[in-house]
Amino acid sequence: MIGRIKGLGSYLPSKILTNQDLEKMVETSDEWIVERTGIRERHISDPNTETVSEMAIKASRAAIEDAGIDPLEIDFIVVASTTNNMVFPTTACLVQGAIGADNAQCFDMSSACPGFLTAFNVAQNFITAGQCKTALVIGSECLSNYLDWTDRGTCILFGDAAGAMILQADEETDDFHKCIMKADGKRYGCLKCESKMQRISEEDIKEKSRFYMEGREVFKFAATEVPKVILELCEKYSIDLNDIDKLVLHQANKRIIEAVSKRLSVPMDKFPMNIERTGNTSAASIPVLLTELKDAGELKRGEKLILSSFGAGLTWGAAYIEY
Ligand code: UT7
Numbered sequence: 001m002i003g004r005i006k007g008l009g010s011y012l013p014s015k016i017l018t019n020q021d022l023e024k025m026v027e028t029s030d031e032w033i034v035e036r037t038g039i040r041e042r043h044i045s046d047p048n049t050e051t052v053s054e055m056a057i058k059a060s061r062a063a064i065e066d067a068g069i070d071p072l073e074i075d076f077i078v079v080a081s082t083t084n085n086m087v088f089p090t091t092a093c094l095v096q097g098a099i100g101a102d103n104a105q106c107f108d109m110s111s112a113c114p115g116f117l118t119a120f121n122v123a124q125n126f127i128t129a130g131q132c133k134t135a136l137v138i139g140s141e142c143l144s145n146y147l148d149w150t151d152r153g154t155c156i157l158f159g160d161a162a163g164a165m166i167l168q169a170d171e172e173t174d175d176f177h178k179c180i181m182k183a184d185g186k187r188y189g190c191l192k193c194e195s196k197m198q199r200i201s202e203e204d205i206k207e208k209s210r211f212y213m214e215g216r217e218v219f220k221f222a223a224t225e226v227p228k229v230i231l232e233l234c235e236k237y238s239i240d241l242n243d244i245d246k247l248v249l250h251q252a253n254k255r256i257i258e259a260v261s262k263r264l265s266v267p268m269d270k271f272p273m274n275i276e277r278t279g280n281t282s283a284a285s286i287p288v289l290l291t292e293l294k295d296a297g298e299l300k301r302g303e304k305l306i307l308s309s310f311g312a313g314l315t316w317g318a319a320y321i322e323y
Helices: 019-023 030-037 052-067 091-099 115-128 185-190 202-208 215-236 254-264 282-295
Strands: 002-011 016-018 041-043 076-080 105-109 134-141 161-170 178-183 246-249 304-311 315-322
Touching: 002 052, 002 115, 002 282, 016 019, 019 030, 030 254, 052 091, 052 134, 052 161, 052 282, 076 091, 076 115, 091 105, 091 134, 105 115, 115 134, 115 161, 115 178, 115 282, 115 304, 115 315, 134 282, 161 282, 178 215, 185 215, 215 254, 215 304, 215 315, 246 254, 246 282, 282 304
Parallel strands: 076 105, 076 134, 246 304
Antiparallel strands: 002 161, 016 041, 134 161, 178 315, 304 315
């Protein structure tokens, strides 16, 4: 048994922050940002109305409409986020209450940028184990709340968004989910943000609870490990990389995607991108990109996809799915 993608939906905040806007905030230039990252603009949430849970609810409603299902059919909701607006209850419970998915068990997961991929793998394994039949898998992030807006090395990279996917069990097949996930906790210090909860003074919060990234290290890690894990996935499950229609990668930096394309000898036209308009939306990036492809008519039923992501932890992985 395996889950099939029944529906996709996304939500992007209405406020757009352009590279020109950033030029007024930190010492940077549109030219530098475009050349080094491929990003031109990103969406920034309104902290009052566009929280992680509100965006997750909007993306979920769109995915439910796309799937054409009744919310009562959903029996599992999992939300991937590192920027939840509530400490508790879980965002998954807030989504459940808002959309009326009364039959769903709910929990949140945190795995930074690969959060959606991890949640997707968990949902697939719940389906295979017979724990659920219709899963709602969400990635929603408001990283703008955690960025240091004086650090030009990080604040130019990220945007806010939510993406959602409805997965439904295909009971007719003995096919199974194919994925590989990895972690290297020894390198946790490359990309981190300490919780504000344990800080005792404002100064302490400023000093330690800021978004910290060693950009070059993370770049090298992604450009090396992502192609390796994709090749490992193909070898483990006898997938011919030449048969893959699209490689849907975490949208962190256009140059990382170009490096992966080169190392795999797979042409760039098989790597869809929306980073130019969204920036890095962390756990939301893969479902937002999939939704945009579907809406543009660029994702066809039966297409063979590899999803791959990487980020803080360090964590990374890849999964295979037919749309
Ligand atoms: O979801 C996963 C999370 N993160 C990532 O995937 C990030 C991976 N890393 C990257 O995308 C890149 O490393 C960055 C885009 C963050 C930086 O690009 P880079 O080519 O690695 O630049 P760099 O850090 O090596 O910096 C080169 C220069 C430095 O100046 P000096 O020392 O050569 O004088 C930086 O101070 O560029 C400077 N710089 C900037 N200049 C203008 C750094 N940020 C900026 C900026 N505008 N925004």
